[in-house]
Amino acid sequence: MRLVRAxxxxxxxxxxxxxxxxxxxxxxxxxVEVILVTLHAVNPEHHGPAGGQENMSHYLDVxxxxxxxxxxxxxxxxxxQDVANGVFRDLVVTGRSRSALFNVRVPGALLVLLPILAxxxxxxxxxxFVFAADLGHPSGKVIGEYAAYIFASVLINVVIAVGLxxxxxxxxxxxxxxxxxxxxxxLLLQISSLGGARRAIDVAAIDHFGPDQYVNDSVTMxxxxxxxxxxxxxxxxxxxxRISTERRDx
Amino acid sequence: xxxxxxxxxxTKKFGDRIAVDSVDLTVPAGVAFGFLGPNGAGKTTLIxxxxxxxxxxxxxxxxxxxxxxxxxxxxxxxxxxxxxxPRFHPHLTGRExxxxxxxxxxxxxxxxxxDALERVGLTGRAGDxxxxxxxxxxxxxxxxxxxxxxxxxxxxxxxxxGLDPAGILEMRRLIRAFVGEGRTxxxxxxxxxxxxxxCDYVAIVDLGRVVLQGAVGEIAxxxxxxxxVEVDDEARAREVLGRxxxxxxxxxxxxxxxxxxxxxxxxxADVNRALVTAGVAVSRLEPARATLEETFLAITSRLxxxx
Numbered sequence: 001m002r003l004v005r006a007x008x009x010x011x012x013x014x015x016x017x018x019x020x021x022x023x024x025x026x027x028x029x030x031x032v033e034v035i036l037v038t039l040h041a042v043n044p045e046h047h048g049p050a051g052g053q054e055n056m057s058h059y060l061d062v063x064x065x066x067x068x069x070x071x072x073x074x075x076x077x078x079x080x081q082d083v084a085n086g087v088f089r090d091l092v093v094t095g096r097s098r099s100a101l102f103n104v105r106v107p108g109a110l111l112v113l114l115p116i117l118a119x120x121x122x123x124x125x126x127x128x129f130v131f132a133a134d135l136g137h138p139s140g141k142v143i144g145e146y147a148a149y150i151f152a153s154v155l156i157n158v159v160i161a162v163g164l165x166x167x168x169x170x171x172x173x174x175x176x177x178x179x180x181x182x183x184x185x186x187l188l189l190q191i192s193s194l195g196g197a198r199r200a201i202d203v204a205a206i207d208h209f210g211p212d213q214y215v216n217d218s219v220t221m222x223x224x225x226x227x228x229x230x231x232x233x234x235x236x237x238x239x240x241x242r243i244s245t246e247r248r249d250x
Numbered sequence: 251x252x253x254x255x256x257x258x259x260x261t262k263k264f265g266d267r268i269a270v271d272s273v274d275l276t277v278p279a280g281v282a283f284g285f286l287g288p289n290g291a292g293k294t295t296l297i298x299x300x301x302x303x304x305x306x307x308x309x310x311x312x313x314x315x316x317x318x319x320x321x322x323x324x325x326x327x328x329x330x331x332x333x334x335x336p337r338f339h340p341h342l343t344g345r346e347x348x349x350x351x352x353x354x355x356x357x358x359x360x361x362x363x364x365d366a367l368e369r370v371g372l373t374g375r376a377g378d379x380x381x382x383x384x385x386x387x388x389x390x391x392x393x394x395x396x397x398x399x400x401x402x403x404x405x406x407x408x409x410x411x412g413l414d415p416a417g418i419l420e421m422r423r424l425i426r427a428f429v430g431e432g433r434t435x436x437x438x439x440x441x442x443x444x445x446x447x448x449c450d451y452v453a454i455v456d457l458g459r460v461v462l463q464g465a466v467g468e469i470a471x472x473x474x475x476x477x478x479v480e481v482d483d484e485a486r487a488r489e490v491l492g493r494x495x496x497x498x499x500x501x502x503x504x505x506x507x508x509x510x511x512x513x514x515x516x517x518x519a520d521v522n523r524a525l526v527t528a529g530v531a532v533s534r535l536e537p538a539r540a541t542l543e544e545t546f547l548a549i550t551s552r553l554x555x556x557x
Contacts, residue, residue: 006353013342086337087350090395093301093333094354095326101354250303 003100007108010081017077021113024066025120029059033127040131052135053142056128057211060146063120064153064210071113071154072177075161076170078109079241084170089250102245105162106238113154121150142211149210156202156230157181163237166244189219205229252315254279254403254434255300260309262292262299269295271458272309277436277451279402282429284445284466285438286546287455293438294334296455297407301331314402327356330396331405335412336388340381344372344391347380352398359398366397370424386417393424404428406437410444422448442543454549461549469545477510477518478503480534481525490528491521509538 012018036050036058049055082088082101091101128138157177164173185203188194198204198219207214208226221229255277262270269292277283287293298304300311302322311318313325338347345363352359367373370390375383383391389409396404409425410418425435425448439445445452446466453463462469481487484506491497491508496516503509510521518535525532 002353006350085339091354093331095323096354
């Protein structure tokens with residue numbers, strides 16, 4: 001637990017990273033809410049109330065996209081900062097095993113990220129209720145689906161980022177993962193000739209937990225299969241990162 | 251005296267290049283031990299191998315009497331080390347950086363942080379970010395990071411590098427104080443003068459091999475006896491000494507001062523008699539102790555010539 005706390009300290013004291021994390025999550029949701037509330041206030045005939053299920057989906061869609069980006073940023077920082085700052089060898093000469101030093105990176109990153117995402121999520125859901133006016137309140141089912149969707153996306157991207165930074169610099173990892181999530185993964189899901197093999201793509205498994213509009217009708221799978229795919233991705237990248245960390249010269 | 255570091259046939263290769271070549275090293279407890287060699291001699295590689303930062307190609311290592319890497323965690327719990335330059339998270343304060351390493355050690359380590367900072371004179375700056383520290387302050391913070399382990403053995407890689415004269419003096423005092431507390435300090439350096447002033451024992455390394463090890467005084471005393479002679483007429487003295495076949499060499503050692511290498515049973519009294527008899531006034535005549543530098547240069551240049 002002391003190592004996890006140390007990991008959290010290393011991340012939260014990065015002012016730039018924390019500022020961008022807050023801006024891209026809490027800040028982004030607030031900005032979208034302010035825009036929709038202002039539009040409704042200025043021109044209520046053309047712009048309906050800023051709440052309700054549909055507008056909540058807008059807030060949470062923004063949080064999903066930018067939250068994933070933040071997960072990649074924080075994960076790649078957690079995975080690379082000891083080596084990049086030359087401190088890894090000083091941790092190794094304490095006698096702690098390299099795998100113990102590696103294993104605290106994902107929990108540390110998640111413990112920094114999840115409270116911030118929870119605040120942003122609460123703001124998005126709260127907006128759906130507070131600004132609903134005559135629109136109906138969002139359903140608990142959709143709220144739950146978004147919660148699972150965002151959590152799955154953040155978790156898998158933090159794990160992959162931490163694992164990949166054992167092999168490459170954080171900048172490269174950020175680029176690769178953004179490209180994978182935004183371009184390559186969704187593109188692969190559109191290639192019907194890949195058939196059922198597309199179920200092995202993490203993006204498809206993550207989409208399974210999302211609201212209906214995100215589920216690709218041609219790449220459906222059971223919840224158990226989606227969990228299994230995510231577990232395999234987590235296991236592969238976590239194991240690869242740990243083995244690389246154990247074997248590298250410090 | 252127990253050995254705190256012991257290696258037998260320790261070898262580290264990078265591809266075909268041998269960085270550490272069958273090193274047999276014995277570092278006794280409670281001393282300052284200098285690991286002396288020119289740049290590129292393999293000093294840092296040997297330290298990295300001792301600490302398990304890189305894997306040995308072959309050979310045996312024991313730290314604090316514990317075989318490595320089998321008892322690595324037990325040994326390193328009582329070892330503090332600075333490898334190459336001390337590095338830190340620049341965005342964290344000095345105190346936070348120590349707490350990061352303390353988290354990887356036992357619980358008592360965190361309690362030692364205030365004392366460690368006090369010991370190296372950084373209490374007043376402990377709350378500042380490390381990116382604002384000078385190199386000397388980082389060296390001292392590196393020492394503090396070692397001290398939180400309450401180490402029986404400190405391994406310091408070129409600890410004087412980049413320090414100003416006051417910093418070097420302070421570092422030397424710290425090292426001697428650690429030895430006074432019963433700790434062992436193993437330091438690598440290419441600065442002969444510093445090793446001679448700071449260390450009790452020394453190993454001279456070149457081309458990955460330990461070529462000589464022992465007490466500093468003993469190593470400096472190896473080589474042929476020599477004599478420093480101060481005379482009133484240097485030219486005449488050279489002429490007289492040149493006729494004495496048992497004087498191996500005569501070199502200038504300052505104004506009107508000669509340094510003689512003696513051979514074949516020649517004594518100081520014989521030299522004095524010969525000079526005075528020839529009318530040369532001798533105002534000083536004393537045995538000269540070879541410096542570690544001379545021994546080091548003699549050894550490393552000999553090796554270079556053999557390669």
